[in-house]
Amino acid sequence: MQGNVQIKDRVRQLGPGLAAIVLGLALALLSDQFLTASNILNLLRQISINAIIACGMTLVILTGGIDLSVGSVLALSGAVLAGLASGGTPWPLALLACLALGAAVGLFNGVVITRGRVAPFVATLATMAIARGLTLVYTGGRPITGLPSALRSLGTGYVLGIPVPIIIMAVVFLLAYIMLVHMPVGRFIYAVGSNEESARFAGIPVARVTTLTYVLTGLAAALAGAILTGRLNSAQPTAGSGFELDAIAAVVVGGTSLAGGRGSVLGTVVGALIIGMLDNGLNLLGVSSFYQQVAQGVVILLAVLMDRRK
Amino acid sequence: MKRIARFLVAVLAVAMLAACSSGGSGSQTPPSSEPPAQTGGETGGEQTPSGEETITLGLAVSTLNNPFFVDLRDGAQAAADAAGVKLVVMDAQDDPAKQISQVEDLITQKVDVLLINPTDSDAVVTAVEAANEAGIPVITVDRGANGGEVLAHVASDNVAGGRMAGELIVELIGGQGQIAELEGIPGASAARDRGEGFHQAVDGVEGIEVVASQPADFDRAKGLTVMENILQAHPDIVAVFAHNDEMALGALEAIEAAGKSDQILVVGFDATADAVKAVEEGRMAATVAQKPQEMGRLGVETALKHLNGESVDEYIPVPLELVTQ
Known part of the structure; x- marks a missing residue:
């Protein structure tokens, strides 16, 4: 039995990776431009924002929770970043404020969920509306422009020929991976998601661990917001609408169970890659964006069905 | 193992779908006899037979969820069909981030001219600059761009x-x-x-x-x-x-x-x-x-003029029409 379970776990971990490889090969056969160096960088840059948010989302989902507020938090922190920076605040300070705001909203989510005993879906749904509303209040419903060039390069710059968003994505992934696999807190996160009661009996500070995952997710969303603001050369009041669903899709396609306790951040990055490859590849093939949504839905459905069969 | 196999089959199926809907029109040789593109308005495919130099234009539309821009797309598509060139249409669903990705993908496809109907005049600058860097001329339609180099702007007069x-x-x-x-x-x-x-x-x-x-x-x-x-x-x-x-x-x-x-x-x-x-x-x-169909048509015609080596005006006014009883 033990061996059987282990094999199944392997399958779960390998599935998304193999799917990504097959999809990549298929697209490479269909389009001569897909497997060019410039398109690979292009593709990785396109997925970076979703992948960064999804890394945070993985932590939350591993505890059995969900965070619907990430898209709004992204917009709010991006707007504050652009507002401060275009108003003359030195950009490193503005960036710090942006990240602190994201973490603070995450802390709010965590406290409402653990102390207020509100279901994560409902708590973060409320935060999603609040943060979006505050974004509209702060921006007056209009885009904020006039960013210093240092902030623009967060979204459009290169370091040693590699786009900055890709580098940030790699760092976020590595940090999340190390935390989950090599630190006690990682084991705690899995334990809370597997069985909250027994985690509590085992002396794990469930509330603090849960809250931490929301703080980190808020932080990731704010970081993604800074990148998007740089990429868009402006903070858009409607930025990030629907990003929460893209992030959840990446987590699910990456093989992490929505029930919590099972999954990996590596899978999530692969999940983001699969979704990104579909968009990018179908664009290169000239498939209508209407069909792209259908294809994305089919992939998500397949991933969830796999999860069910487990 | 069965599960992996099942997943792979499914992914392949998706890839096939892509292959079919692009291969259909892409593998045909040129164009004037070809019927107008499918419902989505896209024409497809990369497999241009070698030796054939088909002109491909990219059109990045802000949203096809608004009849105004659907008309714009239809006007552009009709003009492209009439001239026998390929038009690849992308719909950003009013998401500026998505539009930038789509323009990047059009650049990767090496379209000859990019027609952009920006979701936002500031946010589109990154996309215009990327096209400038790749040496692909940009024509903005309806809304302008607040930066980057634009060949022409087509908008209502x-x-x-x-x-x-x-x-x-x-x-x-x-x-x-x-x-x-x-x-x-x-x-x-x-x-x-x-x-x-x-x-x-x-x-x-x-x-x-x-x-x-x-x-x-x-x-x-x-x-x-x-x-x-x-x-x-x-x-x-x-x-x-x-x-x-x-x-x-x-x-x-x-x-x-x-x-x-x-x-x-x-x-x-x-x-x-x-x-x-x-x-x-x-x-x-x-x-x-306003006449969005004219806007789309003039956008495509301006692009073709430029490719023919003719000079084009920086601002192309689209005529308007009085609606009276």
């Missing part, structure tokens, strides 16, 4: 539209009387241009006086209150020109409430569904309609 409205009013009131003007958001380009054209038509006409020009911010409720105030100050006005239909409809409410609908005629701008209905019912005198 708002000045001409304002002039048409002004001339119509002069004609309808017999060249005699007081007129009020409801202006759009101060500083907005549409407000500036429409006002400029209107004043070209009415200023200096003997017997006609613009007694009030006040902003109502393109808003129906503001149009109502501003019009109420104007009616208090100038009870004898005979015509109102509003920079958009929302304000015109608000003004109409104020005029009807004051019982002056026989005395005052209203002309709006944009030809929204509400306004066209009001024109048909005889409550509004006219509204000025």
Whole structure:
């Protein structure tokens, strides 16, 4: 039995990776431009924002929770970043404020969920509306422009020929991976998601661990917001609408169970890659964006069905 | 293992879907005999037979969830079909981030000219700069870009539209009387241009006086209150020109409430569904309609002109049309 379970776990971990490889090969056969160096960088840059948010989302989902507020938090922190920076605040300070705001909203989510005993879906749904509303209040419903060039390069710059968003994505992934696999807190996160009661009996500070995952997710969303603001050369009041669903899709396609306790951040990055490859590849093939949504839905459905069969 | 296999089969199926819907039109050789593209408006495929130099244009539309831009797309598609060139259409669903990715993908496809209908004039700058770097000329349609190098901008000629409205009013009131003007958001380009054209038509006409020009911010409720105030100050006005239909409809409410609908005629701008209905019912005198299909057509034709080595103007005005009863 033990061996059987282990094999199944392997399958779960390998599935998304193999799917990504097959999809990549298929697209490479269909389009001569897909497997060019410039398109690979292009593709990785396109997925970076979703992948960064999804890394945070993985932590939350591993505890059995969900965070619907990430898209709004992204917009709010991006707007504050652009507002401060275009108003003359030195950009490193503005960036710090942006990240602190994201973490603070995450802390709010965590406290409402653990102390207020509100279901994560409902708590973060409320935060999603609040943060979006505050974004509209702060921006007056209009885009904020006039960013210093240092902030623009967060979204459009290169370091040693590699786009900055890709580098940030790699760092976020590595940090999340190390935390989950090599630190006690990682084991705690899995334990809370597997069985909250027994985690509590085992002396794990469930509330603090849960809250931490929301703080980190808020932080990731704010970081993604800074990148998007740089990429868009402006903070858009409607930025990030629907990003929460893209992030959840990446987590699910990456093989992490929505029930919590099972999954990996590596899978999530692969999940983001699969979704990104579909968009990018179908664009290169000239498939209508209407069909792209259908294809994305089919992939998500397949991933969830796999999860069910487990 | 069975599960992996199942997943792979499914992924392959998706890839096949991609292959089918692109291969269909892509593997055919040229174009003039080819029927217009499928429902999505896309034409597909990369497998141009070697040796054939097909011209490919990319069109990044802000959203196809709005009939205005669907018409724009249809106009561009028809022009591309007529010229026998390929047009790849992308729909950003009003998401500026998505639009940048789509433009990057069009650049990767090495389209010959990029037509961009920006979701946002600031956010599109990153995309325009990427195209500049790749050496692909950019033509903006309807909305402009606030940065980067743009070959040409195709948009409605708002000045001409304002002039048409002004001339119509002069004609309808017999060249005699007081007129009020409801202006759009101060500083907005549409407000500036429409006002400029209107004043070209009415200023200096003997017997006609613009007694009030006040902003109502393109808003129906503001149009109502501003019009109420104007009616208090100038009870004898005979015509109102509003920079958009929302304000015109608000003004109409104020005029009807004051019982002056026989005395005052209203002309709006944009030809929204509400306004066209009001024109048909005889409550509004006219509204000025934009022509999105023309916009799409002129965009494609400008791109082809450029590829032929002809010089093109920086600004390509799209004519407008009066909607009257």
